[in-house]
Amino acid sequence: MTRIFPRGVMFRMNFVATVIITMLLGATAFAGSTPMFTTINNPNDPTFNQLLGINDNGVISGYFGSGMAGHPNQGYTIAPPYTQFMPSNLPASVQTQATGIIGNMATVGFWSPTNAGNGTDANFGFIREANGFTYLSVNNPLVSSTPSVNQLLGINGNNIVVGFYNDSNNLSHGYTYSVKTGQFTPVMVENAVSDAATGINLHGVICGFFTDATGLTQGFVQDETAQTTVNVAVPNSGVTQLLGINAHGIAVGFYIGQDTFPHGIVYNKATGSFTFVDDPNGTMGTTLNGINDQGQIVGFYTDAAGNTHGVLVIGVE
Secondary structure, three states: OOOOOOOOOOOOOOOOOOHHHHHHHHHHHOOOOOOEEEEEOOOOOOOEEEEEEEOOOOOEEEEEOOOOOOOOOEEEEEOOOOOOEEEOOOOOOOEEEEEEEOOOOOEEEEEEOOOOOOOOOOEEEEEEOOOOOOEEEEOOOOOOOOOOEEEEEEEOOOOEEEEEEEOOOOOEEEEEEEOOOOOEEEOOOOOOOEEEEEEEOOOOOEEEEEEOOOOOEEEEEEOOOOOOEEEEOOOOOOEEEEEEEOOOOEEEEEEEOOOOOEEEEEEEOOOOEEEEEOOOOOOOOEEEEEEOOOOOEEEEEEOOOOOEEEEEEEOOO
């Protein structure tokens, strides 16, 4: 069970950028700073881990298992000093991804009752409340795809959740959900054929990405009133996705250049500037997925053997 996003967008796959581009962007990104990369893998499957969310206490949510048949996604959280993994799986589920986490330890994600591993696994959103035992099912009533696709991807301290659902044409539509009111609100992006809302900060600023009629995929940052949406695209890239945003308006994600590996990006909403971040061991790509208000970043990279490893990044300026 992998994340499913708008048609034409390959997510959680292996993408590439040329060595020359990586070296040039890396030199620019790290001038005056020395990021520290820490690999964090659940020993239950050291070949496939993705770290997806991190709260202000440094607690991380993620999962292990590729989702292929016989290798189900299994959610977890892990707190500093990152030595003990705590399972975070919806009871009775076969697969779970823990995608986002906030300071009181409430988490969001999605689950599946099956592990066929061939694209037929339905998925459904959930919130695990701060007590760690109570689960709330959250599924947009407009879901009409076959199989059903509804994923929760982020949550803020005001208990507003973001995610997306797929329609009968398997096109994705982003939304917010209020835990307090139970209301679903569409996230609309101009010129989007499909879109996904992937992160939300304490001020209600949303990040995500959309695909237009030409097949171009761009990130976006939308203010809390939904009156202003900024499109975000790395120059000369056909795919840019933003996947998480903190209270300072710093968003993270990845872009795909002239080849097929993902390369991590940090986007500053205030300046409109990018920092490019690749794990030194990410021979086959790096994706940044979550960022907290201290600037700690989580994501994952793929090594030369094709194994996917969770990574914590500290010190990006």
